[in-house]
Amino acid sequence: MPTLPPTPVPWEETLDGTLGVELLEWTPDMARGRVAVRDALKQPYGLVHGGVFCSIAESIASIATAAAVYDDGMIATGMSNDTSFIRPVTDGYVNTEARCRHRGRTTWVWELDHTDDQGRLCAISRVTMAVRPRPEGA
């Protein structure tokens, strides 16, 4: 896996740390992560909040893109996140697998499947990343 570039905010203090997102694997082609379900990730009716699926998708696509383009002097920032919710999750893990669909000079596009611990599809995301030259000094 490409090395993760150093960052100003330590990982455990970011949103990923707040939510407990675990990044398990990342390459320019695919990436995987998961998050353990608990009340702090739910909406008031006891289901995992839709924003959690969006967040884990955004994190996985961002890290995989950023790691892949870093050695070329580029950074990656999110442009859009389209997530459809298919089945509620109430316990276990949200398991997310990302497939890279496009690696362009200025944009990368990922599609992500979110499944529960029984392997059932619970949400799908499409994340578009902008790839830009790294600012001087960054």
Added chain:
Amino acid sequence: MPTLPPTPVPWEETLDGTLGVELLEWTPDMARGRVAVRDALKQPYGLVHGGVFCSIAESIASIATAAAVYDDGMIATGMSNDTSFIRPVTDGYVNTEARCRHRGRTTWVWELDHTDDQGRLCAISRVTMAVRPRPEGA
């Protein structure tokens, strides 16, 4: 404003509590909320994480819809969340305002603008909610 229905998980223990989302106003036509920026909501480079915009949009659209249809014996669940990121936010608040574009029998559609404390547009979301009869006993 319509009364918020009672919920199994107390508000402060949900994702909204985790992120610090404040709901400020909700009617069937519009709704508003905000979240105070801090490291725990950021990605590793110090910008507010894209998932935060998605999450606050999802919360606001969900609450406003759920409150409006509750007296008709209905519940609201998220179907999709499409968010585009326009300008990074690093401090202050993310301020989100929702406008209801469609109130159908089975779906409601909201468009949301996210601005920073200088009033600059930082992200836009479209959230589609499914409206369904409340299960017996719920």
Added chain:
Amino acid sequence: MPTLPPTPVPWEETLDGTLGVELLEWTPDMARGRVAVRDALKQPYGLVHGGVFCSIAESIASIATAAAVYDDGMIATGMSNDTSFIRPVTDGYVNTEARCRHRGRTTWVWELDHTDDQGRLCAISRVTMAVRPRPEGA
């Protein structure tokens, strides 16, 4: 393949007829179609117009859903169409393949890949269909 239900407007007089969309295969799991590129499908710079990818995705997802639910007394109507454009097409065919990701009681979700005649990915679509009881007399 499920039989296509009879329709008030003859196929060749609809948008599919106007654009020349060919439906090649449809099951509840997957579907395929294509359209031959010509000037009448292009934007002014000679590339296939983005609306063509949206249109063929909408047609394929609609037909496959409608055919699958017809015997249960249901109809299918489009709820949303999210299409990302990846690579321009200037000649040959736009070849579209659809994969059903969700078959719910009230919504079906399809993901579609659009490729050129060299097999390169040119666009991706996500289409959500609403499934509703057929009106009396229809």
Added chain:
Amino acid sequence: MPTLPPTPVPWEETLDGTLGVELLEWTPDMARGRVAVRDALKQPYGLVHGGVFCSIAESIASIATAAAVYDDGMIATGMSNDTSFIRPVTDGYVNTEARCRHRGRTTWVWELDHTDDQGRLCAISRVTMAVRPRPEGA
């Protein structure tokens, strides 16, 4: 209104000509267009095909962006088109009004409302355009 740049395919021979799209107004802030409904724009059940809303949104956002950036030596190409369908249209015009939400160096974002002749909201679109330097010789 900014002048439309010259194009290799004459307007009336493009998809806009095929569908009968009329561009009524375009500035860097807003744009308007419409299309007269007829069978050739419908799906088999007699409603305007979802792809028509996508197509007119794509055309309006593309033209308005292209015209605005042309004098800076830039071109505009579609990146994504997210359209939600709210109410069927069977006759009259589809009237589309576009509002520019973001004018960045590399992307522009438009939101578009589609209404029928009674002024009822029938669909909404979000179109993201990529803005790039014009190729040499173009």
